[in-house]
Amino acid sequence: xxxxxxxxxxxxxxxxxxxxxxxxxxxxxxxxxxxxxxxxxxxxxxxxxxxxxxxxxxxxxxxxxxxxxxxxxxxxxxxxxxxxxxxxxxxxxxxxxxxxxxxxxxxxxxxxxxxxxxxxxxxxxxxxxxxxxxxxxxxxxxxxx
Amino acid sequence: xxxxxxxxxxxxxxxxxxxxxxxxxxxxxxxxxxxxxxxxxxxxxxxxxxxxxxxxxxxxxxxxxxxxxxxxxxxxxxxxxxxxxxxxxxxxxxxxxxxxxxxxxxxxxxxxxxxxxxxxxxxxxxxxxxxxxxxxxxxxxxxxxxxxxxxxxxxxxxxxxxxxxxxxxxxxxxxxxxxxxxxxxxxxxxxxxxxxxxxxxxxxxxxxxxxxxxxxxxxxxxxxxxxxxxxxxxxxxxxxxxxxxxxxxxxxxxxxxxxxxxxxxxxxxxxxxxxxxxxxxxxxxxxxxxxxxxxxxxxxxxxxxxxxxxxxxxxxxxxxxxxxxxxxxxxxxxxxxxxxxxxxxxxxxxxxxxxxxxxxxxxxxxxxxxxxxxxxxxxxxxxxxxxxxxxxxxxxx
Ligand SMILES: Cc1ncc(COP(=O)(O)O)c(C=O)c1O
Ligand code: FES
Numbered sequence: 001x002x003x004x005x006x007x008x009x010x011x012x013x014x015x016x017x018x019x020x021x022x023x024x025x026x027x028x029x030x031x032x033x034x035x036x037x038x039x040x041x042x043x044x045x046x047x048x049x050x051x052x053x054x055x056x057x058x059x060x061x062x063x064x065x066x067x068x069x070x071x072x073x074x075x076x077x078x079x080x081x082x083x084x085x086x087x088x089x090x091x092x093x094x095x096x097x098x099x100x101x102x103x104x105x106x107x108x109x110x111x112x113x114x115x116x117x118x119x120x121x122x123x124x125x126x127x128x129x130x131x132x133x134x135x136x137x138x139x140x141x142x143x144x145x
Numbered sequence: 146x147x148x149x150x151x152x153x154x155x156x157x158x159x160x161x162x163x164x165x166x167x168x169x170x171x172x173x174x175x176x177x178x179x180x181x182x183x184x185x186x187x188x189x190x191x192x193x194x195x196x197x198x199x200x201x202x203x204x205x206x207x208x209x210x211x212x213x214x215x216x217x218x219x220x221x222x223x224x225x226x227x228x229x230x231x232x233x234x235x236x237x238x239x240x241x242x243x244x245x246x247x248x249x250x251x252x253x254x255x256x257x258x259x260x261x262x263x264x265x266x267x268x269x270x271x272x273x274x275x276x277x278x279x280x281x282x283x284x285x286x287x288x289x290x291x292x293x294x295x296x297x298x299x300x301x302x303x304x305x306x307x308x309x310x311x312x313x314x315x316x317x318x319x320x321x322x323x324x325x326x327x328x329x330x331x332x333x334x335x336x337x338x339x340x341x342x343x344x345x346x347x348x349x350x351x352x353x354x355x356x357x358x359x360x361x362x363x364x365x366x367x368x369x370x371x372x373x374x375x376x377x378x379x380x381x382x383x384x385x386x387x388x389x390x391x392x393x394x395x396x397x398x399x400x401x402x403x404x405x406x407x408x409x410x411x412x413x414x415x416x417x418x419x420x421x422x423x424x425x426x427x428x429x430x431x432x433x434x435x436x437x438x439x440x441x442x443x444x445x446x447x448x449x450x451x452x453x454x455x456x457x458x459x460x461x462x463x464x465x466x467x468x469x470x471x472x473x474x475x476x477x478x479x480x481x482x483x484x485x486x487x488x489x490x491x492x493x494x495x496x497x498x499x500x501x502x503x504x505x506x507x508x509x510x511x512x513x514x515x516x517x518x519x520x521x522x523x524x525x526x527x528x529x530x531x532x533x534x535x536x537x538x539x540x541x542x
Contacts, residue, residue, distance in 0.1 A: 002458075010458060016528055031531060034452050034473050034480065034495040038530040054530035058454040058473035062528065 002059055003093035009063035014070050017052040024120070026112025028105055035061050035102065039069070039109040043117055046076050053109070060099035061106075067091050068106035077114050081126060083107065152510045155466045156350075156442055156503035157299050157327060162393070163352040169396045170354065173389035181386050182377065191388050198395025205402040206344065207335035208361050214378045215391050218358040219326040222345030223250040223293075225360055225371035225382070226322040230291045230343070231258050233369040234320075238288035242266045242319075244276050244305075245486040246298050251324055252482075255293075264288070272488050273435035274303030281313055291320045296328035296344075300470060300483040300499060301434030302443025304332060311340030320366060326350055326358075330401030331409065331440045342366050346398075348390070352504065353397030357390030408504055413441035415511050416502050420444050422515045427522050429535075433484060433497060442502035445470075447484075447493045450532035451525040456498055459521040465514055470497040492531075 002010070019040035029036040035057035042050035051073050053065040068088045072080035085107040089095045095103055115125035153161070173194060179187035181195055196210070203210040216222045231241060243255050245267045255265045266284045268276045276294060285292075292314050297304045307323060314321035322343035325334060330351040336344055343366065347358040362368060362381075374383025424430055429449035448456070453469025460467055468474075470481030472495065479485065480494035489497075500514065526532040 007458075010455070011462065013528065018533060027530070031492040031495075032490075034471055034492070036530050038533075054528060054533055056450065056529040056531050057452050058471070059458045061452075061473075062455060 001096055002063075003095075005067075005091070005093040006060060006063040006095065009066040009092065010059045013053075013062055013066040015052050015066065015073070016054070018054060019050060019052050022052075022113075024113040024115075024117030026109045026114070026116055028108045028112055029057070031056065034058070035105060037061065037065055037105045037109040039065075039113040041113045041117060043077065046078075048072050048075055048077065048080055057105070058099070058102060060095050060102040063092055064088050064095075064103040064106040065109070068103075068110060072110060077117070080110060081114055083110060149464070150513070151464045151466065152506075152513055153466045154500040154502055154506065154510070154514065155468055157302075157440075157499065157501035158468060159349045159355065160352045160503055161505070162349070162354050163397065163400070165400075166353055166393045166397045170389040170393040173392050177388065181388065182375070191386070194388060194392050195386055198391045201395035201399045202346075202359050202361075205329070205334075205398045206361055207337055209364065211379070212361055212364055214360045214362060214382050215386065215394070216358045216360055216382060217356055217387075218349070219248070219324065219345050219347030220250040221371070222347070222358050222360040223248070223324055224254050226343040226345060226362075226368075227251065227254045227291065227293055228258065229368035229371055230320050230322065230366075231261075231263055233367045234290040235263075238286075238290045239263045240266070240286055240288035240290065242268060242281065242284050242289060242292045242294075244268045244270060244294050246270050246274055246300075246303075246483040247293070247295055248299055248324060248326070251293055251295070268294070270303075270486050273438070274298055274301045274483070274487050275305060275435065275438065276310070278306060278309050278313060281310060285313070285317050285319060289317070289319050291322060293322040293324070296323045296325035296334070297332060297440050298434070298483060299327045300481055301445045301487065302327075302440035302501075303435045304328070304438045304440065307341070308339050314342075315340045327440060329398065330405055331442070333405070336361055336363070343368075348394040348397055351397055351401035353401075354390050354393045357387055357394045359394065409441040412502050412504065412506065415506055415508065416442055416444050416500075418508075419500065419502070419511045419514065420446070422511075423518065426515070426519055431493070433487065433489065440501075442506075444500040444502070445484075445497060446500075447489065447497045448522050449493065449496060450529045450535060451496050451522060453495055453497055455525055456496075456521055459524065460517065463513075463517040463521075465517060468499045468501075470499070471495045 022040035023043040024041040026039040038054040040052045051069045055065045085103040089103045179191045181192040199210045320342045326347045342363045344361040349355040433445040453471030454473040470484045472480040484494035
């Protein structure tokens with residue numbers, strides 16, 4: 001069901017771990033829904049010099065975290081902000097439709113981490129352009145949000 | 146490096162067809178191909194083979210041969226039993242009682258009947274997965290026509306108090322159907338002693354072929370047909386018989402029942418050792434289901450802080466076949482309805498793993514699974530933010 005790329009990132013996750021003195025931390029998801037993602041950033045001169053993730057979730061969630069961290073490492077915060085969940089899914093050579101929300105989690109996690117950094121530095125948080133309603137598995141009236 | 150070795154511990158999903166079962170089936174494809182409804186000799190031979198299999202099934206259940214009807218499997222048997230009773234008895238009442246932990250073959254059939262105007266009660270279960278007899282008694286009304294409660298649950302392996310349920314139903318004059326798909330060959334069954342009116346079974350769960358099953362219907366039960374067509378199965382189930390499948394089912398059920406005690410002892414011993422070692426060597430782990438009243442091969446455990454699908458993927462990497470109640474595998478919003486019904490929090494249900502052992506598992510398999518499962522859990526916990534928080538919490542105290 002998963003592409004080779006997904007399996008590769010799942011079996012050999014890049015940037016897994018924790019940054020104890022992170023400049024920005026984002027956490028998204030909900031354990032009740034079966035997924036939590038935490039992103040840690042080290043930022044120097046507006047550039048993401050290090051990034052780590054911790055994920056509780058399915059294979060797609062782990063692979064999305066791993067791929068997303070690879071995509072933003074070495075990027076400016078502006079560039080990292082533009083990395084969409086679609087870009088993550090494409091870099092993974094596609095995700096099954098029911099697993100797209102797991103890549104949304106990665107995008108949201110990065111956004112939260114960047115905004116955490118901005119707020120800590122007295123900057124305005126950036127606004128989500130197209131806020132995903134974290135529609136886990138595509139339901140509307142869910143308790144998980 | 147993907148392991149060559151396969152350790153199959155998903156016998157509740159399906160079993161490998163026993164090669165001896167295949168051997169008895171083979172002659173019924175290209176040689177004994179006659180249609181049992183025809184007149185000539187090769188047809189009479191097919192007919193005889195079907196009737197012999199019917200005897201084997203009847204013997205295994207303590208039923209009469211003319212109370213056994215062959216179907217395409219567990220799903221059809223459940224659909225037939227429930228819809229057939231509902232439609233044939235709707236003048237008497239429109240109320241059906243089932244449980245919250247049934248297989249979807251029962252639950253979705255009941256939901257369909259709800260749309261057709263029937264009223265359904267879904268009995269809750271206790272934290273071991275058993276329905277309470279008092280709840281059943283309280284739910285029966287003068288409108289109740291059917292109680293359908295599974296013999297044993299496919300996810301947590303809990304065995305329901307079938308004898309007591311049968312007694313209550315008979316006393317109230319309500320038909321009792323049980324989905325015994327998981328129970329055959331694992332639990333002794335006697336439909337008359339247990340006062341069961343209808344019982345579903347499916348061959349592929351006891352080393353028989355897929356796509357063949359049976360419904361036991363006690364003589365005198367009022368039931369409509371599900372499939373309309375030819376006059377097969379004494380005009381109750383149309384369709385040319387799957388002779389090879391029926392022969393395989395008959396042979397498999399005979400073996401499943403005659404070898405039951407010896408096999409169950411062996412399988413339960415393996416399962417118990419597996420469980421003991423898991424609980425001993427992997428912290429923050431719990432057993433789901435009933436401590437004693439459970440299928441001999443069933444093990445369902447939850448590991449805190451990790452998710453089931455990623456567990457399955459890593460186990461698969463080592464050639465271990467298992468299943469989980471996590472929502473992430475099903476693509477649905479909720480984790481297993483069975484685990485939730487036992488009161489398990491959703492996040493614990495997400496970390497559940499079902500290992501169902503069977504006849505061909507060995508001590509060596511148990512060692513192999515323990516060894517790799519331990520690694521898998523450690524690896525996923527290392528990755529988990531929930532575990533990181535847990536570690537920090539336990540360091541701070
Ligand atoms: C309890 C239970 N009922 C019904 C079924 C459906 O049986 P079948 O696969 O033969 O349609 C299964 C198996 O998946 C089951 O475990
Ligand atoms: S985390 Fe649940 S489906 Fe991906």
